Amino acid sequence: MILSTIGYESATLPEMIGKLRSAGVEVVVDIRAVAASRRAGFSKTMLRASLAAEGIGYEHLRGLGTPKPGREAARKGRIAELEAIFATHMTSPEAQDALAHAIARERPTALLCFEACATGCHRRIVAELIRYATRCEVRHL
Template identity: 80%
Template sequence: MSMILSTIGYEAATLPEVIAKLRAAGVEVVVDVRAVAASRRAGFSKSMLRASLAVEGIGYEHLRGLGTPKPGREAARKGLIAEMEAIFAEHMATPEAQDALALATAIVRDRPAALLCFEACASGCHRRIVAEMIQETTGCEVRDL
């Protein structure tokens, strides 16, 4: 059986919808790849999200080092995806980011995981880049939920 790494964005979803998708995909741990694990969306701030996932038997790990730096988030909000990607690539060369990537990779090797971020569409989100980096190392299959 091959490893599967899921990715999910909560921009257009409620917490129950996100949890249902995670459960249906067999996800055992959510790896939060937001630089800032706070949200104005109900239920998606770090403590509440961790507690809600725990009730469902899903683990939670916040890896701030895999988050997009503020200038990258601002570029993404403006639809400047290439600029966001360049900023994120520079960030991924840092020791903090490399350590977080190593931990995320270990988690994916250990159990079914999902990378979580805000953007609904993975193609315009840095979580796609993180997923591709993990895929290169592990050979896992990536699925966008």
């Protein structure tokens, strides 16, 4: 299985959906701590409806979201600080439960977060944890 990741920072909703469809993604797992966005179409309810209209499932796993201090570090480009904060967060029961749920997926899945580049985003870390547990291939869309 291939696990994809995608960030919507520099994309329109139709562009993002096009990338997901081209990659064969069947379900999007939203790993934002807060599934709200100032960008039109990317808040939880509208995003779920837009994806459903294209035959793509949606699930929000809040437990895999970055805590506020980690989001602030990411915005300032302090990636090592983000990684340390997120590593601590991933030891919580909520994060471990959400990770177990993400690992159990069998359909082609994409992890969704805001940042365009996975290098500075926690979704890269989540994807690597899933890859380690399942031996799946990871691609960043």
